[in-house]
Amino acid sequence: MNNSGTIYGINGPVIYLKGETALKMSEMVHVGDEKLVGEVISLDSQTTTIQVYEETGGLRPGETVESTGAAVSVTLAPGILNNIFDGIERPLEMIAQEGGAFISRGVSVDSLDKTRKWETHLTVKVGDRLTPGTIIAEVPETRAILHKCMVPPDVYGQVVSVVPDGEYTIDETLVVIELRDGSKKELTMTQQWPIRVPRPVHHRYSASVPLVTGQRIIDTMFPIAKGGTAAIPGGFGTGKTMTQHQIAKWSDADIIVYIGCGERGNEMTQVLEEFGELEDPKTGNPLMDRTVLIANTSNMPVAAREASIYTGLTLAEYYRDMGYDVAIMADSTSRWAEALRELSGRLEEMPAEEGFPAYLASRLSAFYERAGMMQTLNGATGSVSIIGAVSPQGGDFSEPVTQNTKRFVRCFWGLDKSLAYARHFPAINWLTSYSEYVGDLSGWFTDNVSPKFVDYRNRLMTLLNQESSLMEIVKLIGGDVLPDDQKLTLEIAKVIRLGFLQQNAFHKDDTCVSLEKQFRMMDVILYLYKVSRKLIAMGMPMSVLKSEGIFERVIAIKYDVPNDNLQLLDMYKKDIDDFYNNVIAKNA
Template structure:
């Protein structure tokens, strides 16, 4: 017998039912005549509180609410990739076919295509003993990704029957298991999983491999590990979304999940259109072949915004369980926090700092804690990397969302509006940003790039810090009074800023740069610094060095050296030596 309740109060997306309904905490319910999707968020003996994930206009007291019998869950099976969902995993393209450009209330469509036949290769045999997470079949989901169908994590048993290789829908039985209690269970491609419950793993592995993004300031100066967490805070127009786009396009993650959480509709439209056109640089296939987009724009119901973050996380954990490296772009966690604040206000909870709920920190920590490099139940290794944009009002990093996020992430890429106004992109400021992964990743850099990589990075950071100190003096009394060795520091810092940290997303050779090229660029800049210091020590004034235009030549390396011809970088050492000799001869 279905459990039901009667609405007696409505407050925006929050509704109240009187009496003991028999509903369970976090259970999904269907609200009113239009069967709106909702979730139980509070229970006591006299009242049940539900948040509704759809627009509640037109809903009235007296309408019936029905229990579904399960928590808010997502459907996991082939067909997730190359798809666009809303915050509760409803496919927007299917909705558009059925109901037009706007999501109508109460619309019910399957999350995934139930009729499509998938070419399936079975990987188990009769008599095999299987445990949760074991792979039973492989399906080429897209040209880029093989989907590995797994036994649900909470099931184990012996295979008593299995189908042959062939074409099957996602709800066809592939394997029948005899469980430990003697009952049998049919296993299909489909799993259902509650979005607020982390998927189980065998154990967590320490971070030791970088997520290579092709962006110099990220890969070299402030790297993030696979399975790591990063925040990109910045005011309006500083480039949070563009930085995430660059990472999504060029990083070496196997799968990208882009969550547009509360962003402007026209911005999400641009994302959708761009991603449909992009070509994956690794395979030559469309980038959407390994991408999932979750669109929950600012004009969509606020409660679904809060759920969209967990929907994306659960999809990421599912692919991680197959052994893939997944990167989540959450844009932006501030809009998610604002959704929490609005719901908390409607629930009349005691507000904390700036009106945010007292549990803001614990929700943020629970979100970022689901990242990590994991050893899965089936013996594979996979990772979920979370990169969350933060949109502090007025660019104020002291507000609660930014401050609490800093407590739970190990990589902080602080965007600076003054850099953005100077058209220096990415506008990540090297003095406010940091990465705690550098020590963890040093061994990988030593083995795969060069033992000098981290040392060169630290020397460049030291030059930038010296520049910051010297600029305080320059602002007070001007640069002409500085000795030549300090003028040289300022000039080399300018080379680092313009020639290395600044990167052009629209230049074919500069938009994505390999670690080998990044290392050689650092090597050339530091070699130039070394030779110039020798000249200054010999008494050469900076005006003579600048007259040779060597600094401009080194800045332009990023455009002049194609990514497929890195041998050209070897000639720059000779060019610097020639410059050194020319200065000595002219001023002998």
């Protein structure tokens, strides 16, 4: 058997080879005269099936398929950050220099710059025993991130020689080690890793630390843990991408991996332009210094769209192994599932619900299960958090991708088109959303924010649920017939909705809010509720309470109290006490 074959049949991005070959499952191959990139996805004694990551127009039977001898892998080394790749880690900037604005077929460029010299500080010495994950060198990759070059996960040995500190390319030998069998191995900055294989770790921690995003409805109502998973489902125009942008900009993750999977080209262009101009609030450097973008737009081949998710995930795991907290924004997993469906149809597999393949659930599960907070092989702690957008057709959350995603994520931020059309952003519906991390993170909130934090959050949720029940009555018979205590519930719920849950991404003090400010805002709202209930119990009508304008003042806290002057919040309790005294004095 030889390690090449001849094309027998072509069906879109799927090609067939006749007869037995020496190709292996998941092996990367070069297809045809133009050397298109492909991957073996099915093998039997008669036929080999390959999916091609590039446009197959013009390919014909009889052309040769050559093996590369390796699985579809990514190159891991300094130079990943502040870069934009396609779905199989080809840098789009390099492709543009070679072939113009459109990606030409068969284009072959190095994933990372092999000529650039990096300032390198070696961290091992001759005689050291190295185990998988040991850091051998440190490279300032960007102004924000120190790149830690590690021993590959399957290598053990003793250091024989080390180069001095200096400037080196990613392929130059830094360390030579003697393996257990007596042979020598040269270690460089570069590793290759197959995208479909999770990188090994020492062990997984349970969720205990929140990923703080600065978005009140997320951090307070439906928090996500570092190493957690979340889904953002929503119809067209509900703000999935913008919610992910806000999390990417403001969350306390060290590194952002943004995967544009099958999204519109103009949307990806907006991401590229915005991220290039944004200043990192943590460091003052450009946000791109700690960001990597995987751009696989809707007009690119579907097979590469399917691979792009795994490419981004593998890059994230690599930085996690250095001890960083990485957040993945996958936009959108629905387009990824559609790529699976198209390829499954080409392969003539038996379709399941709505034409999706029967293995849709297991693929989604395998993707989200690669998230987590881990102890890495070198003893550091790092995490990969996955936030996946879901784009159900027509906003129907009962479709298979949304339903299967719900099974595997612990955070569900359901976007509501009626909220979006009412300009209420983030348009996360507090009645259909949930987070299973609230209990896991309560200890952290108690220790780092306030022992009352989770209790206040639960009280706000109770009021919002009561409002929902009361609104059913209001729709039937009108609000005037409600007793004053129920009218107060509706008024306080309105304060919570407009003053707390709604957030303005374009306001300097409202776009990102600290947990302390979030807690103190809840404290003021609940204090207003407590004082107002006292007045209602004394027989004061709701119309009198509303005439004082205190509810509007509390709603405006989010704009009126700067993030760097939270002491102003103490004045609001005094205002509420004055409101109480004024009402009693006027109606004595």
